[in-house]
Amino acid sequence: MTDLFHTPLHQLHVALGAKMVPFAGYDMPVQYPMGVLQEHLHTRSKTGLFDVSHMGQVIVRGVDYQAAATALEGIIPVDILGLGVDRQRYGFFTNPEGGIRDDLMLANRGDHVFMVVNAGCKADDIAYMNASLSGVTVTEVTDRALLALQGPAAEAVLSTLDANAADMRFMDVATLSLAGAECWVSRSGYSGEDGYEISVPTAQAEVLAQALLAHADVEPIGLGARDSLRLEAGLCLYGHDINTDTTPVEGALSWAIQKVRRRGGDRAGGFPGADVILGELADGATRKRVGLLPEGRAPMREGVALFAQADDDDPVGAITSGGFGPTVGAPIAMGYLPVAHCANGTTVFGELRGKRLPLTVTSLPFIPANFKR
Amino acid sequence: MKYTEEHEWLRPEGDVVVVGITEHATTQLGDIVFVELPDVGAEVAKDDEVVVIESVKAASDIMAPIDGEIIEVNTALAENPALANEDATGAGWFFKIKPSDPSQMDGLMDEAAYNAMIA
CATH class of the missing domain: 2.40.30.110 (Aminomethyltransferase beta-barrel domains)
Structure with a gap:
């Protein structure tokens, strides 16, 4: 087990009494003392905080946004060029048989594309982009954690740290100042609830997590409830509901x-x-x-x-x-x-x-x- | 009360034995969401799979701890599986069995031995 990666919040999970399990090469919290069932229900009624730092954060740069988007449209079958500045969209890499190599979120950040990919696929995704794209640089962001704040109280909670959070619509992206940290925030998630996904510098990740958990409506939520929440929301888990043998049309995507x-x-x-x-x-x-x-x-x-x-x-x-x-x-x-x-x-x-x-x-x-x- | 290595408890009541799983087991399993109980009247042998329980995480089988006849099952538990988490040794009981060989009870652990096993 010593070869498992730790996220920047690992010590916090242990301190909160999480049960830790190996997931995609990381030692991750599957549940906290509240238990999977209550964590799930709490996220639907109030708000949950998830550590999803195991996922891959990637920046793709060309001479400008259009260059990066044009290159990526050669391996991703969605409209990336037409994506507005500071807007995010769901997509996937496809293979020559029409199957799905990985699914992902990508955002137009003005002069580059910011992408979040699955933990289990990130090394392959980056190697694949490097091998198949020309005229762009592909950089994994390794100095940031990724948190998700999900639930009906998420807007009220995040607005206490930066009032601009309330102005974001579903799939908007913005840079917010949260607990002193410059964060890249999207209004999106994997629970079926309103909420935010927050990329925060590693050094400030625990301070931000503690600031969010200090709110009475926020509880830490593990991978167990993350899975039951996304299943109720009808969202695919890569490697299970979609994979290299399922096409986007078969996958209802x-x-x-x-x-x-x-x-x-x-x-x-x-x-x-x-x-x-x-x-x-x-x-x-x-x-x-x-x-x-x-x-x-x-x-x-x-x-x-x-x-x-x-x-x-x-x-x-x-x-x-x-x-x-x-x-x-x-x-x-x-x-x-x-x-x-x-x-x-x-x-x-x-x-x-x-x-x-x-x-x-x-x-x-x-x-x-x-x-x- | 007697215990098995499979984390079942057995409580004699007259000539029948009430069977459930321990609080240690329900804590490890997490929130229980489904329990399938055996048929009343079924003759079972030790180590037969008699109960299926599902938690939010996974399915588990519960074996018959002794030979005998199932004479009653806890229908309230089938309706509300959370009883196993809330009151493992009380309202969360699984079934009552009439032992065909009561001496099998002698081979099971007492509370001190069980507590030592899970320590």
């Missing part, structure tokens, strides 16, 4: 590919797997990621095989994420099914401990999103 990058658009295609992905955008994919509600109380987790009929021999799909949804108050899951079985209300069967139990296909998210548009 078509919304992330703007018209300008589709057939007939001014900058259509020009990224790995464009033939596959643009074809599926026009004609549909053969399978799709859907929400699933197991009947009864038994959670069905990743890997559970899905059958069209209770007595079929061969599965038609599988669950990619599943568990108990504390806010829903019932088990919830996501998985892939052939499009013929994807209509809301369709019943399929999951094999759990030798029994075939029914699930109902349902729209995502499981809880209404609570963003400040």
